[in-house]
Amino acid sequence: MPLIEFQDFSFKYYGADFLALKKVNLTINEGEYVIITGPSGCGKTTLCRTINGLVPQFHRGYIAGNVIVDGMNTREHTVAEMATIAGLVFQQPENQLVTLNVEKEIAFGPENLGVDPVEVRRRVEELISLLDLEHLRDKHPHEMSGGEQQRVAIASTLALKPKILVADEPTSNLDPKSAELILDIISKLNKRDMTVILVEHRLDLVSKDASRIVLMDRGRIVADGSPREILVMDLCQEIGVGVPKATLVYKSLRKRGIDLESVPLTGEELANLVKEAA
Amino acid sequence: MSFLEVFQYTRQDSIIHRLDPRAKLFMAIVSAIVSLIFLEILPLVIILVILIPLLVAAKSLKRWLRSMKGLSILLAFILVFNTLLSPAPNPLNHSIALTLRLIALMTSFSLFFLTVHPDELSQALIQMRVRFEFAFAMSMAMRYVPTLAQEAYAIMDAQKARGVELDKGNPLKRIRNIVPIIVPLIIVSIRRALSIAESMESRGFGASPHRTYLNRLSFKKRDWAVVFISLLILLMTIYIRLFIPLQVWSLPF
Amino acid sequence: MIILENVHFAYDGIYTALQGVSLQIGDGERVAIMGTNGAGKTTLVKQLNGLLRPHRGRVFLDGVDTKRYSVAELAREIGLVMQNPDHQLFLDSVEKEILFGLKQLGFSSEDARVRCEKTLSNLGLEHLSERSPFTLSGGERKRVALASVLATEPRVLVLDEPTIGQDAKQKENLAQMLQDLNEKGRTVIVVTHDIEFVIENFPRTIAMANGTIVADGPTNSVLSNDDVIVRCSLTAPQLTIAARSIHSVFPEVPERLTLLSNLEGEIVRVLRGV
Numbered sequence: 121m122p123l124i125e126f127q128d129f130s131f132k133y134y135g136a137d138f139l140a141l142k143k144v145n146l147t148i149n150e151g152e153y154v155i156i157t158g159p160s161g162c163g164k165t166t167l168c169r170t171i172n173g174l175v176p177q178f179h180r181g182y183i184a185g186n187v188i189v190d191g192m193n194t195r196e197h198t199v200a201e202m203a204t205i206a207g208l209v210f211q212q213p214e215n216q217l218v219t220l221n222v223e224k225e226i227a228f229g230p231e232n233l234g235v236d237p238v239e240v241r242r243r244v245e246e247l248i249s250l251l252d253l254e255h256l257r258d259k260h261p262h263e264m265s266g267g268e269q270q271r272v273a274i275a276s277t278l279a280l281k282p283k284i285l286v287a288d289e290p291t292s293n294l295d296p297k298s299a300e301l302i303l304d305i306i307s308k309l310n311k312r313d314m315t316v317i318l319v320e321h322r323l324d325l326v327s328k329d330a331s332r333i334v335l336m337d338r339g340r341i342v343a344d345g346s347p348r349e350i351l352v353m354d355l356c357q358e359i360g361v362g363v364p365k366a367t368l369v370y371k372s373l374r375k376r377g378i379d380l381e382s383v384p385l386t387g388e389e390l391a392n393l394v395k396e397a398a
Numbered sequence: 399m400s401f402l403e404v405f406q407y408t409r410q411d412s413i414i415h416r417l418d419p420r421a422k423l424f425m426a427i428v429s430a431i432v433s434l435i436f437l438e439i440l441p442l443v444i445i446l447v448i449l450i451p452l453l454v455a456a457k458s459l460k461r462w463l464r465s466m467k468g469l470s471i472l473l474a475f476i477l478v479f480n481t482l483l484s485p486a487p488n489p490l491n492h493s494i495a496l497t498l499r500l501i502a503l504m505t506s507f508s509l510f511f512l513t514v515h516p517d518e519l520s521q522a523l524i525q526m527r528v529r530f531e532f533a534f535a536m537s538m539a540m541r542y543v544p545t546l547a548q549e550a551y552a553i554m555d556a557q558k559a560r561g562v563e564l565d566k567g568n569p570l571k572r573i574r575n576i577v578p579i580i581v582p583l584i585i586v587s588i589r590r591a592l593s594i595a596e597s598m599e600s601r602g603f604g605a606s607p608h609r610t611y612l613n614r615l616s617f618k619k620r621d622w623a624v625v626f627i628s629l630l631i632l633l634m635t636i637y638i639r640l641f642i643p644l645q646v647w648s649l650p651f
Numbered sequence: 652m653i654i655l656e657n658v659h660f661a662y663d664g665i666y667t668a669l670q671g672v673s674l675q676i677g678d679g680e681r682v683a684i685m686g687t688n689g690a691g692k693t694t695l696v697k698q699l700n701g702l703l704r705p706h707r708g709r710v711f712l713d714g715v716d717t718k719r720y721s722v723a724e725l726a727r728e729i730g731l732v733m734q735n736p737d738h739q740l741f742l743d744s745v746e747k748e749i750l751f752g753l754k755q756l757g758f759s760s761e762d763a764r765v766r767c768e769k770t771l772s773n774l775g776l777e778h779l780s781e782r783s784p785f786t787l788s789g790g791e792r793k794r795v796a797l798a799s800v801l802a803t804e805p806r807v808l809v810l811d812e813p814t815i816g817q818d819a820k821q822k823e824n825l826a827q828m829l830q831d832l833n834e835k836g837r838t839v840i841v842v843t844h845d846i847e848f849v850i851e852n853f854p855r856t857i858a859m860a861n862g863t864i865v866a867d868g869p870t871n872s873v874l875s876n877d878d879v880i881v882r883c884s885l886t887a888p889q890l891t892i893a894a895r896s897i898h899s900v901f902p903e904v905p906e907r908l909t910l911l912s913n914l915e916g917e918i919v920r921v922l923r924g925v
Contacts, residue, residue: 159818160790169596178599200605208600211816215593220517220541227612229601234608241612262544265688273597280601292816295688295844297884321818324847324889360820365847365889365911372915378922387892394893394918395900549738555702556738560799561726561755578751581741585785589737 121191122147123284123315124171129185131166131175140166142339143185148317150283153310155326155347156319158336159360164319167336168288171317172206173199190283203229206284207277211292213269217261222253222272225261229280247275251305267298274305284315291322300325324364327351328385335361348383366390404458404465404508407515413620414456419514419522421621428628429506432635433499439491442498449505458512462505469504473497516540521615530609538594546587553582652677653699653807653838658708660694668694670862671708676840678806681833683849683870684842686859687884692842695859696809699840700729727756730805734812736796740784745776745795748784752799770802774828790821807838814845826852846888850874850909858883875907890914897921 126146132139141163148154156164169175170187173194187194190205210216219225226247230240248254251271261269270290277285287306291299299322307329310316320326327333327347335343335350337359343350350356351367366384370393373380380397384390414422429449436442453459466473480493514522520537524530554564557578564575653676660669668691676682684692697703698710701722710717717725733739742748749770753763771777774794779787784795793813800808808829814822822845829852833839843849849856849870856873858866860882866873873879875891894908897918904917 159820161788172600174596174600178596198605199599200602203600203602203605208597210593210597212590212593214545215590216597218538218541218594218598220515220537224517224612228603231610231612232602232605234606234610237610237612237614240610244612260544261541276601289816295884296846296886297687300886325886357819360818360823362819362822362847366893368911369890369893369915369918372911373918373922376919378919387887387889387894388896390889390893391896394897394921397922398901552733552735553738555697556733556735558702558722559700559726559731559733560739560752561723563721563723578739578741582738585741586735586737 123150123190124148124317125186125188126170127186127188129170129183129187131170131181131183133166133179133181136181139339140181141170144339144341146334146341146344148315150315151310151313152332153307153316153330154318154332154334155323155330156317156334156336157321157323157361158342161338162336162359163339164336165288168208168286168317168319170194171202171284171286172208173197173202174208200233203233203282204280205282206286207280207282209270209273209277209285209287209290211289213266213273213293214261216273216276217269220260221258222248222256222275223258225272225276226279228276233280243279243281247278250278251275265298266294267301270294270298270302271305274302278309284317285309286317288319289321290318291320291325303329321362323347323351323362324366324386327364328389335359347385351385352383402465403468404462404504405511408458408461408512409515410457412455412457412513414452414509415513417513417624418615418617418621419510419518420526420615421617421624422510422514423522424625425628426506426510428632429509430503431632433502433506435635435639437492437495437499439495439498442495442502445502446498446505449502449509452509453505456509456513458508461512462508465504465508466501473500476500517613518615521611521613524611525615531604542590546583549586550579550583553579553586556582652711652713654711655695655698656709656711658695658698658705658710660691660698660703660706662694664706668862669698669705672862672864673708674857674864674867676807676838678838679833679836680855681829681839681853682841682855682857683853684840684857684859685844685846685849685874685883685885686865687861690859690883691862692859693811694862696731696811696840696842699725699807699809700731701725702731723755726805727803728805729807729809730800730803731809732797732800732811732813734815736784736789736792739796739799740792743783744781745784745787745798746771746780748795749799749802753802756803758803766802766804770798774798774801789816790818793817801832805837807840808832809840809842811842812844813841814843814848822848844885846874846885850888858885860884871909872907875909 126144129141129144130139131141156167158164166175169179171189176183176195177199189202194202217225219228223244226244227240230243248257251274253272253275256264256268291302303325306316306318318326330347333347333350334341343353343355351363352371356363364385366387366389369390370380370384380393384393433445453462477493477497480496481489484492486492516537520533523533558564562575562578655672655674658669658672661667672695684695686692694703698705701717701720704718712728740748742751746767749767750763753766771780776794776798779791784792813825829839853870856870857864858873858879865882866876866879874888880887888909890911891909894904894914895906898904898906901921904921908914
């Protein structure tokens with residue numbers, strides 16, 4: 121049974137003119153690393169929020185179809201019930217840190233659900249160690265950089281021990297080095313069996329780690345497959361998705377009659393393919 | 399504004415810092431009540447003589463002195479005007495007592511705020527049966543104060559860069575110029591609040607009526623001692639006030 | 652012509668943000684300023700329009716020290732578009748928002764109206780002119796904020812992180828708009844982390860770290876320089892990584908390549924030649 125299943129799911133926010141999601145059908149299995157991408161307004165942000173139930177429980181609107189996550193229908197369960205299955209990391213680090221220090225922030229989720237204090241303490245220590253937050257333990261959010269804040273946000277989401285990590289453009293507001301670090305953490309989590317769903321524009325940084333790319337446009341899924349299959353499609357450039365440069369070179373060479381062995385996603389892959397071809 | 403320094407928490411380690419915030423709250427309230435019971439100079443001086451070593455124990459004497467210096471003009475003002483306008487039989491006495499009372503009141507509460515971390519305060523309120531949501535709203539407000547301040551400066555910069563002159567013009571114009579600052583600030587804050595709500599909701603906020611807490615406060619022997627002594631002092635003070643006439647210690651002029 | 656002469660600046664007199672920065676930007680140039688967070692990029696551009704004043708050193712606009720002008724006066728020449736459009740939008744229609752900027756800088760009602768209509772049209776915002784900016788999407792609000800500054804037609808346009816949160820198409824439109832403005836003689840300065848955006852659209856790059864300028868020159872050479880990449884915490888562009896690797900086997904391929912068309916051409920030559 122798939123871990124996440126969208127069954128003909130449509131959604132329109134109250135007061136909106138258009139459907140945010142139109143008859144979405146999508147299945148995601150345990151352990152996958154799925155990238156959702158598409159132009160602004162395509163519905164990827166709404167899609168993220170359907171997985172942990174914020175849509176429709178928190179963001180009300182008109183709904184059709186179902187989203188089943190780990191056997192639970194999001195229309196019939198509260199966000200709190202979904203919190204131990206799917207954790208959501210957002211774009212703005214500042215708005216995810218609501219307490220005055222890192223310990224309390226990580227403890228926040230488990231405390232809310234009435235977890236025993238001894239267990240809460242155990243999880244806090246485990247996550248501080250896992251995400252290398254020791255030197256930030258007593259710091260106020262304002263004393264941390266964006267990248268550090270985002271790491272704390274991830275830790276506080278993991279404290280609820282979800283099976284799924286959904287991240288909605290977590291690196292948009294970060295500088296390139298911090299972005300790489302966060303994406304690296306996410307990738308490592310996936311290697312430890314966390315199912316990851318990531319919304320990201322910077323495909324040059326993430327496509328090499330992902331197992332799948334889902335392309336959206338105007339509320340619909342328009343393409344779904346492995347990164348190497350999807351990124352060579354002309355559709356990407358048509359709808360306005362940032363294809364990695366190395367892949368664009370591959371396409372350009374192919375037009376000229378030069379077929380490299382496989383589709384490169386990074387500079388190194390491109391170089392190696394060229395060397396092999398020569 | 400520097401007098402506010404004495405109400406700001408300082409991250410230090412001292413005996414006073416290590417007391418339970420609820421004990422400190424009790425102590426502060428007793429101290430305030432005692433300061434209000436007396437309007438004679440001698441008792442008020444005694445109160446201050448007791449409070450000052452506590453300040454030293456809290457490693458905050460310098461801060462207190464700085465604040466008092468900051469307040470000195472206001473205090474002198476109170477002293478002078480009350481002396482001139484007071485209907486009491488011995489105006490100077492009366493004014494000095496009033497000034498001392500003000501200092502005592504401020505010092506009582508400053509001892510509390512200097513040594514209680516906002517988180518501890520929040521936890522104390524929760525354990526005193528204040529609803530979790532209110533205590534949390536309070537600590538969140540404190541958490542976001544620096545963020546909001548930064549936002550306000552950024553908005554001022556953005557509008558100044560469009561030619562809005564914030565510090566020129568007649569008073570009416572200056573008030574109108576607040577609009578381009580306040581409106582974005584409110585809107586940005588509302589957007590931020592929605593975003594924060596999403597994050598909190600996603601982590602189960604408000605889900606369980608039986609919320610647990612990582613660091614619970616518990617009264618130790620020394621906290622009980624503080625409460626006991628404060629209570630004793632309070633009772634003694636009431637007794638003195640009711641049954642023992644105080645010599646009015648007046649200054650010889 | 653903008654000149655910064657040995658500019659030093661520290662926030663609250665303590666936190667040093669700029670240490671002896673000197674540079675020259677001529678009229679009609681297109682310059683990108685890149686660097687770590689805290690390198691001083693935003694502090695630098697705020698010196699240009701007077702939001703911040705140097706503690707030591709001077710800033711000149713067309714030969715005159717900017718300290719002679721107020722921020723409002725400098726706003727006529729230097730239009731700064733900040734990162735967050737919500738920091739400036741406060742009126743209840745897009746049109747009013749654009750007119751506000753114009754009126755603040757003293758344009759007559761008639762002149763303002765003309766410029767407003769022109770700007771709405773140039774940025775594709777006519778259909779939104781009556782809408783409240785608060786009901787628009789993030790990308791649309793960014794365009795409104797930009798429009799509000801462009802309407803006053805400043806000689807120098809400075810954009811602080813204009814590409815954050817924008818998808819590929821929006822970036823393309825922005826690039827096109829900046830190019831059009833530049834062709835009309837405007838100086839365009841952009842502060843950004845987006846290395847690909849810079850490579851494609853800005854012939855000159857100033858790289859900063861720790862309040863100083865680490866490199867200042869043609870984008871191609873600045874951004875393919877490893878030392879600069881490391882010191883400014885940038886990520887090397889994909890194509891440069893590829894070029895360098897290919898170069899190690901085929902030395903005839905220049906290792907400092909950043910543009911797609913160039914690298915592609917080289918690869919073709921290498922593969923066809925073999």
